Amino acid sequence: METINMADMQNRIENVFQDKNKEKLTIYFTAGYPRLNDTTTILQALDEADVDIIEIGIPYSDPLADGPTIQETSMKALANGMNIQKLFEQLKDLRTITQKPVFLMGYCNNVLKYGTEAFCQKCEEVGVDGLILPDMPMNEYQIQFKPYFEKYNLKNVFLITPKTSEERIRTIDDQNGGFIYMVSSSATTGGSWEDSPERLAYLQRIKSMNLTTPQMVGFGIADYSALQLVNQYTDGAIVGSAFLRNLNPENLQSSIKQFVENIRTPK
Amino acid sequence: MGKLDIKVDENGYYGEFGGAYIPELLHPNIEELKSQYLKIIAQPDFQEEFKALLKDYVGRPTPLYLAKKLSEKYGAKIYLKREDLAHTGAHKINNAIGQALLAKRLGKKKIIAETGAGQHGVATATACALLGLDCVVFMGEKDIDRQRPNVERMRILGAEVRPASSGSKTLKDATNEAMRHWINNPNDTHYIIGSVVGPHPYPDMVTKFQAVISEEIMQQLQEQEGKNAPDYVVACVGGGSNAAGAFYHYLNNEKVKLVAVEAAGHGIDSGETAATTAKGSSGVLHGSKTLLMQSEDGQVTEPYSISAGLDYPGIGPLHAYLYASKRAQFEYVTDDEAMQACVELSKLEGIIPAVETGHALAALNNLKFEKGEVVVLNLSGRGDKDLQTYINYGNY
Ligand SMILES: Cc1ncc(COP(=O)(O)O)c(C=O)c1O
Secondary structure: OHHHHHHHHHHHHHHHHHOOOOOOEEEEEEOOOOOHHHHHHHHHHHHHOOOOEEEEEOOOOOOOOOOHHHHHHHHHHHHOOOOHHHHHHHOOOHHHHOOOOEEEEOOHHHHHHHOHHHHHHHHHHHOOOEEEOOOOOHHHHHHHHHHHHHHOOOEEOEEEOOOOOHHHHHHHHOOOOOOEEEEOOOOOOOOOOOOOHHHHHHHHHHHHOOOOOOEEEEOOOOOHHHHHHHHHHOOOEEEOHHHHHOOOHHHHHHHHHHHHHHHHOOO | OOOOOOOOOOOOEEOOEEOOOOOHHHHHHHHHHHHHHHHHHHOHHHHHHHHHHHHHHHOOOOOEEEOHHHHHHHOOEEEEEEHHHOHHHEOHHHHHHHHHHHHHHOOOOEEEEEEOOOHHHHHHHHHHHHHOOEEEEEEEHHHHHHOHHHHHHHHHOOOEEEEEOOOOOOHHHHHHHHHHHHHHOOOOEEEEOOOOOOOOOHHHHHHHHHOHHHHHHHHHHHHHHOOOOOOEEEEEOOOOHHHHHHHHHHOOOOOOEEEEEEEEEOOOOOOOOOOHHHHOEEEEEOOEEEEEOEOOOOOEOOOOOOOHHHOOOEOOHHHHHHHHOOOEEEEEEEHHHHHHHHHHHHHHHOOOEOHHHHHHHHHHHHOOOOOOOEEEEEEOEEOHHHHHHHHHHOOO
């Protein structure tokens, strides 16, 4: 059972990164937003849309790395009554809904309070492929978290920024993570994207490092040109705030379909 | 208890509490601070400048005053460490000046800070005015409404007060906003945290800047009592900086009983409290593993206390360790008990204390002293800022 699951997961993630020519897109959404029980509807719509990886945000009261959009969706989701128990219940049929890789994104405190082992076990049970915990530092990962991630076949995703040293990036590359989350600039989520020379230099620098772990770029990506640009240098783009801003609660499915079509269409 | 050896380890832990749970975005800033702070603090010219400012500008050493009537009432020799007489009216200035000097040596031109009641904001604005640094203070929208006079003080001193409108719009969110601002402005900015909280090395660094309090207590007690250690040190705990400073040189002297006093608000079990050690559990808040008040689901909950300076959902990792290891005794004091103690000190000794400090004073009722025992109570601040709270309380 465990080995089958592990093979599935390997395949799910590897399949995504196999086709080097296709522009790859990860979509982030906050669980419990706009309504408590929209999670499976959004997952279905993302499964049908041309999306490669799905990132489900666990709403947290104090999201340090997030800008205004994700702060707001998190507060709304919490006010709607979202919590981790409910999220795991909503995800119990995850693998009948989609075969795309699914990562949970949250903050350390969510996991610690639930119990790190219990949390990881639950993730494996519902078919989550990995975790993104932006406030989990590498040394704590190695000491406290890694044994459970490995035991329950979860991939960890580390973040790097334009200021992360080459040595540190190499260490992260050696961790066998699901992918490397390249934060586009020194900023919280949802900022604006500009094709600055610094940004290009960052993309080029990382490309030239020939890392073994795939890289995806996130924070501030909102349209086709940014999607296309980062795909030239890396393995894909992650879109969160812009996606959330475009969700129409009255017609979730069609607003999701429309958004993904738009961001995939050259202007 | 074996031989005590309480100090931070190289990863920033006190026992199981501490560390640096920060987004990668803050890693370079925190690394820089971690690799530099001990070196800079140890530099002779830093020490010289810091000590001179503490003496001539802050007005240190602050007196250690034997409160005779209070002593009579409680049946022990009660000394008040008069941090209320420090410039800007509280201990917060010790840390603000220390960190502002450090920021200059790191080549930073801009300072950010968070504030709840406004005391740390005023102290930071003051240090920045003095040292010619730009200053932005984040303050929850709710606190801006509650603490107008301090908002205006910061502005008079040339600081910009930026409303934190996220989350619950109080101190915890002001801290989040300050950290987010630091993420977005990593190069030229230093973040002056106001208490012994946050990611390593902040808890240790702030403790070291506040340690001047117990350093002075040792000397002053030696002069006045012929011994440098009291039987008790009592201090209130919001994040824990005044307590950390007052405890510091006694942490490993097991003969000294350390008493940390938290705000019980309307009562520990009222649902409206800031008594973190009574109601909290282990988790991560503002970058360190510590005790905090949170829901079953790990969401940080909003504390309550009449005193804005104690209205914080966590405590620093040092205090979490002192609690877990039973090195310190924790006491809980309600709004009413604190206000009564504030009025009592005003009438008995002619000192109007900060409402935060009223919590430490009220805890004297919970302690059983032997005759002749020596107690040092850290009088962390003066009550000027709390006039409206006194007026609302009315019972004087
Ligand atoms: C007078 C006074 N005492 C105590 C505190 C609590 O902070 P800490 O626990 O860091 O000393 C404050 C905070 O604003 C304060 O102004």
